[in-house]
Amino acid sequence: MNKRVAILVDGGFYRKQSFKVKGELSPEARATELYEYCWRHLAEGKKKEKRFDELYRIFYYDCSPISKRVYDPLKKETIDFSKSHTKEWTEDFFQELSKKRKVALRFGELSEGSVGYSFTTEATKKLLNKSITVDEVKRRHLKLSVQQKGVDMRIGLDIASLSFKKQVDKIILIAGDSDFVPAAKLARREGIDFVLDPLGNHIKSSLALHIDGLRVCDNDYADYFKK
Numbered sequence: 001m002n003k004r005v006a007i008l009v010d011g012g013f014y015r016k017q018s019f020k021v022k023g024e025l026s027p028e029a030r031a032t033e034l035y036e037y038c039w040r041h042l043a044e045g046k047k048k049e050k051r052f053d054e055l056y057r058i059f060y061y062d063c064s065p066i067s068k069r070v071y072d073p074l075k076k077e078t079i080d081f082s083k084s085h086t087k088e089w090t091e092d093f094f095q096e097l098s099k100k101r102k103v104a105l106r107f108g109e110l111s112e113g114s115v116g117y118s119f120t121t122e123a124t125k126k127l128l129n130k131s132i133t134v135d136e137v138k139r140r141h142l143k144l145s146v147q148q149k150g151v152d153m154r155i156g157l158d159i160a161s162l163s164f165k166k167q168v169d170k171i172i173l174i175a176g177d178s179d180f181v182p183a184a185k186l187a188r189r190e191g192i193d194f195v196l197d198p199l200g201n202h203i204k205s206s207l208a209l210h211i212d213g214l215r216v217c218d219n220d221y222a223d224y225f226k227k
Contacts, residue, residue: 003053003169003193006162007038008155010175011062012148015093017176017199021224027092034060035100040217041172041197056168058103059158061151063110065090066144070115074139106158108150118145152179159183163190170194172215176201184210200224 014034018025025033035058042053065087069078081087098105119127123141126132132141155175162168163186170193173180180196187194188210196203196211200221208214216222 002051004056004167005042005053005170005172006056006059006158006168007041007172007174008059008158009034009038009061010151010155010173011060012151013176014174014199015062017201017221021200021220027089028096031093031096031100034097035103037217038174041195041215053170055102056162058100059106059155060097060103061106061108061155062094063108063148063151066110066115066146068115070117070144073117074137074142106151106154108148108154111147111149115144115146117142119143155180156183159187163187163192166190168192172197174199176203181207181210188212 015030018030018033022033038058039055042055044051044053066081066084067087068082069080071077072079094105097103119137120141120143123132123137126141127134127137155173159171159173159180160183162171171187172195173184174197176198184194184196184207193212194210195213195215196207197215197217200216200223203214
């Protein structure tokens with residue numbers, strides 16, 4: 001029996017993972033890549049016995065890109081992110097994705113007051129044990145810290161709504177190891193088949209206990225994180 005399926009995508013996580021594994025693509029190509037990847041989740045069974053579930057909708061969750069000025073401690077100058085290539089690419093990607101059939105975009109917000117450069121965990125350790133000095137800090141030792149607001153909440157609310165209203169039989173969540181345990185437990189209590197796709201990432205055992213299965217639809221992701 002075919003199931004009605006909703007696919008929920010943590011957009012920031014997907015963009016980060018796909019860039020790591022698949023490399024850089026144009027906004028149009030990345031949007032098409034994600035759309036086709038989601039459709040692969042609808043195929044079940046072996047080749048001769050393959051069946052296809054019905055897609056209810058793809059829900060994509062993300063935040064608008066940074067548009068403020070941020071001080072870069074390496075360049076010792078202020079960078080205007082409102083004019084950055086990343087902002088332009090991200091907005092074009094959202095536009096391309098919005099054109100796809102049965103795709104709904106949900107936007108949270110960036111906590112722009114907390115945006116700034118900070119040391120990576122590895123760089124902090126090296127600085128503290130004096131294996132590098134401040135003068136030896138390179139770009140790889142820094143990361144741009146950006147906090148999202150409202151994305152996880154919107155994912156959780158949609159899982160609850162889809163479950164309580166019996167709009168779908170199955171929910172596929174493409175996300176990392178965020179704390180979706182309460183939402184997953186709720187969906188399962190309502191009789192929803194809940195599947196997680198972490199794109200090859202390892203997940204906590206606490207989350208594994210509360211899902212009905214793990215599935216990655218592209219071996220490139222699983223192989224990448226085995227390295």
